[in-house]
Amino acid sequence: MEKLSARDRIIEAAYKLFSERGYHGTTTREIARAASVSEVTLFRIFGTKEALFEEVLKAKSIIPDLVAMLNELDHRELKDLLYSLAKKIYSTLVAKKRFIMITLSEVNQYSEKVINVYQKLINEIDDLLVKIFSKHRDNNRTADLKIVAMGFRGMIFDLFLTNEILLRKNISTMELEHVLSSYVGMVLNSIK
Amino acid sequence: MEKLSARDRIIEAAYKLFSERGYHGTTTREIARAASVSEVTLFRIFGTKEALFEEVLKAKSIIPDLVAMLNELDHRELKDLLYSLAKKIYSTLVAKKRFIMITLSEVNQYSEKVINVYQKLINEIDDLLVKIFSKHRDNNRTADLKIVAMGFRGMIFDLFLTNEILLRKNISTMELEHVLSSYVGMVLNSIK
DNA sequence: TTTTCACGCAAGCAAGCACTTACTTAAGTA
C-alpha cells in the first residue's frame, strides 16, 4: 500500500468504494480520504468523477483476464480440460468480484458499445467450449453443442453469483470442486 | 394509469426509476414528476425516500410470485414437468425484471435479514427440484441430485440474466423454448 | 352548509455535492 503512486492509490480506493456503494453512492471526498490523498489531487489527476470511474473500469476489467485465460489451455483429456477451465473461470470471477459488483449495479446505464464488448466475450467463451466439445463428441448424439456450452457457462456463473455476491457464503474449496466436477459430468453426459 | 391513487402512482414511478438509475441515482423530484404528483404529497405519504424504497420492494418483490408458482405444479411426466417449470421460472423473472435490476444494484447493501430471505427461496426451489428428480430417478445412477438442481436453476437464471439484463436481447419464444428444452434434456441425461 | 380531507403551489432550508481557485511546501533536477 505504501509504495503506490497517488494515482494508483486513488484507483484502488475508488474501485473498492464504487463496488460497495455504487457510483452515485460514493463521493469524491470519500475516495480521496480512503486513498490518503487530498480531493484536489484527485481532480488534478482525473479531471472529473466520471473520468475516474472510467479509468477504474479500464484498470480493473475482468475481460483481459478472461481472454488471457482462454489462450492458456493445454490439451488434456476432455474431462480434465473442462474441469480446469471451470475452475479457472470461477477463480477469475472471484478475483474480480468487485468489478462484477460494479458491472451489476451499473449495467442498465451502459452504452451499446460496452454491451457489445460483453457480447463478444460471451460468444468467445461459448465458441471455445463448442470447439472443445466437437473434438470429442460422440457423432450419433445430436445435442446442440452451443446450448450445452451456454448451459455450462451459465451454471458456473450462477454458482459464483449466488454464493459470492448474493449470499456472501464461504464455499469451501472441497465443495466447490465437487460441484464443478459434477457440472462437468452433466456436460459430458450430454455430449457423449 | 388514470385510476390509480396517488400512492400507487408514486410506487409505480419509483419502481421504474429506481430500476433504471438505482436508489442514489433517482431523486424524489423526478419520482414525483413521473407520478404526476407534487413532491410534497410524496413526503406526506411516505415520510422519507428510504421508506418509499422499502414500500416499493415490498410491493414489487418477486418472492411471492415464485413461491406461488412452486405450489401450482401438476403431476405430469417428468420431462414436461421440468420444461413447464423452467418456462414459468423464466417468465416470472421477465415479468419482474425491474425488481431484479434493483436487487442487483443494491445487493451489496442488503442486511443479513434480507439475504436470508433469498437464501430460503433458493433452497426452496432446489429442494422442490430434488423432490421431483428423486421420484423419477434411475436408482443405479449416483448423480448428486442437489447439484443437478442447482445447475438447472443456474442455467435458467443465467439465461435470463445474460439475455434480458446484460445484453437486452429480444430472445424469440421459439429460441427460448428450444434452449429450455435442451436444458431439460441435459438434466434428464444426468439423472436417468 | 359546514367541516374535513387530500392534494397542489410557492418558497425555502440546511446539507452535501462535484469541482475550482489561490496559495504553499517539500523534494528532486538542471
Next chain:
DNA sequence: TACTTAAGTAAGTGCTTGCTTGCGTGAAAA
C-alpha cells in the same frame, strides 16, 4: 542556486438534494 514537479491546505462556488412550512382549493362527508 534556480526551477520544475507533485503534492497539500484553506476556502469557496454554484448547484442539487432530501425534506419542510404555510397557505390555498375543490370536492366529498357530516
